[in-house]
Amino acid sequence: MKLRWIRTTLFLSLALSCISRQSYADSVKSDLVLQGTITHAQNQTYVQVPFNIPPGVFRLTVTFQYTGKEQGTRLDLGIFDPNRFRGASGGNKSTFTISETDATPSYLPGPIIAGRWFLLIAVPNIRPNDVAHYVADVVFETKPQIESFSNGPLRNGPAWYRGDLHMHTGHSDGTCPSQTGKSVPCPVFVTAEAAMRRGLDFIAITDHNTVSHYDAMRELQPYFDTLLFIPGREITTFWGHANAFGITRFVDYRVGSPAVPDINAVARQVDRLGGIISINHPNDPTGEDCLGCGWTPNPPADLHLFSAIEAVNGGALQGPNSGVSFWERQLDDGYRIPAIGGSDNHHAAWPLNHPDSVGIPTTVVYAQNLSVSAILDGIRAGHVFIDLTGSRNRILEMTASAPGQATALMGDSLHAAPGADLQLTVHVVGCSGWLLKMSDNGQDNSALPSRIVSQGDAIAHFTWRSDGKRHWLLPQMETPQGKLEVLGNPIYVNDGDRKSIRQ
Ligand SMILES: [Zn+2]
Ligand SMILES: [Zn+2]
The missing domain is CATH 2.60.120.380 (Jelly Rolls)
Known part of the structure; x- marks a missing residue:
């Protein structure tokens, strides 16, 4: 025995x-x-x-x-x-x-x-x-790190992954109809179901300042096993809003209090915890209709501390409140900071054809797999385009090549001596009848003429000659009437590497 x-x-x-x-x-x-x-x-x-x-x-x-x-x-x-x-x-x-x-x-x-x-x-x-x-x-x-509710990638392999980076639930001011039709604080699963209807691959739920929604996201992640939940929150101050992604720990948002003298102190906290932070709806007006919604930090924000700008917010897809002009000003000022989008949805039950529904706009990220760290890496790199009407298949991708250098994607940088030619290739899917509009430092350039796209899957080639100076070359799709439909990110020329607070 x-x-x-x-x-x-x-x-x-x-x-x-x-x-x-x-x-x-x-x-x-x-x-x-x-x-x-x-x-x-x-x-x-x-x-x-x-x-x-x-x-x-x-x-x-x-x-x-x-x-x-x-x-x-x-x-x-x-x-x-x-x-x-x-x-x-x-x-x-x-x-x-x-x-x-x-x-x-x-x-x-x-x-x-x-x-x-x-x-x-x-x-x-x-x-x-x-x-x-x-x-x-x-x-x-004990150490700072990207937080995830999933043990591994939900999908393997490099691809364009589609998502919404800005949404509110009942953990802040998101509402939806109850079983009897009353407007109630909306449970997190309603937002997840809306994202599934839209066909999204990832969502960041960004309730205002709180961290209470992460417990629900952890519960829902195994059930929504094709939809990646990214920890997010909208840092909401009296002088502007900014989304923090990838972290679950508390960030002190009380700008103006002794511990948090300015918005840069908030951005440094997010970085120390391992996350990234994006400036939200910067051209929104501040007033009693939307307190603190405009971007008016004082002292000003140090853009080196921010990883992205929400150039397209669902509340201002077009027109004077669109954040695109703010973003382009930062590019002109020498920053290399990616544009992203977010619906800022507060009513998850709205039907997909509602202009403020989940996924309008959709941010599409080229990532190595469908995991929080890979999606955030793709955003940091600017491997991103924004699909303003949230299709399931639309693509806008641009590459640039120069002798002796790796092919650049949107968001990347190339060096080009005076007189050197870059070969640009733009691939668009689902944009038939729209105008491919290229800009050089935000301006028209005769080497980059606009073209009407006549096929559902089309490729355009351009040759662009360098003058040796810094440029940002940006593709976007517009309707013939000039309405923005898809916004890319630039390929930068002679930009050097963006300074980072990690260095
Ligand atoms: Zn906001
Ligand atoms: Zn918001």
Whole structure:
């Protein structure tokens, strides 16, 4: 009997060492490994496994595995912090995460208090003479990083991914009709369903200043498994709005208070936490209709601290409040800062043909895969165009080539000596009957004549000669009546590399 026990133990140990390291620890290094054995003597009892959490942890992730399931062993999971119960998932989840803002369903978000916690292992069944071995890999997040509600990319491979980067739910001022038609704070899932109807690949929900919507986003992500949820929030100050993406931790938005002297202090917080920040609807007027909506920070914003400008907001697709002119002024001033768009939807139940519905405009990002970090990398790089009416298939892409240099995409930079020729190629899909309009530093250039697109899938070539100076070359699609339909990002010539606060 004893010999058999040892053999079983060895076999189970080997089996455990295989299962516990493959799916999780290959990519994430554990800070702590809790392991042990459970025997029949512990059947129908609760085993408390203590462990210490050091100060400075903002997220705790536990991955739990055990042997003996084939023999009917069942080990159920729960957790207590030093003061209280923080959730239990029984046998229905093998991994969970808890942070101040969000937690896997079954678990409660809240501060990750330093001190003694207990992993609770309930033992509903283990047969006589059986031994189960468990391993809990524990990861403490302490360093800034891009936060995601998904463990990996939702889709692999480089592609143009379509999304909406600016939306509000009932966690701020988003409303929708209740079951009886009353206007109520709108649950997050209604926005997700609207995005699915639009055919989007990603959404950033950007409620004003709060971080309360992340728990709902974490719950919804596994269900909406083709729609990537990007953590977002609209930093809302008395002198302008700015969207922060990719982070879940609190950012102090109280510009004018001692801790936050100006908007640049907000942008630095976002950067320190690992996220990016975009200036929102900069040409909106500020007034009692929309307090703080215009971009009037004082002292002025340091544009080097911002990763994008919302050139197209759903509330101002065209006309004097459009942010395009603000964005182009920054390009003229020498900044290399990408244009993005966002619907700023506050009514997720509006039908798709409503001019302010989710996905109008759609921001389309060329990314290496469908993950938060890849989409944000694509935005940082300016590999972006904005589809103002939110189609499912429209494409506007431009490349430029020069001898001896890698092909540039929109957002990239090339060097061109005086007299050197660049070859520009513009590919458009779904724009038949519209005008391809090229501009050079915001002006017409006879080397870049406008062209009517006559096919659903069309390619245009241009040769552009450099004068050795800095230029930004921008493609956009307009209707013959001059209405902007698709806005690209420029390819920059002789721009040098954009300064970054990370340098
Ligand atoms: Zn706003
Ligand atoms: Zn907004």
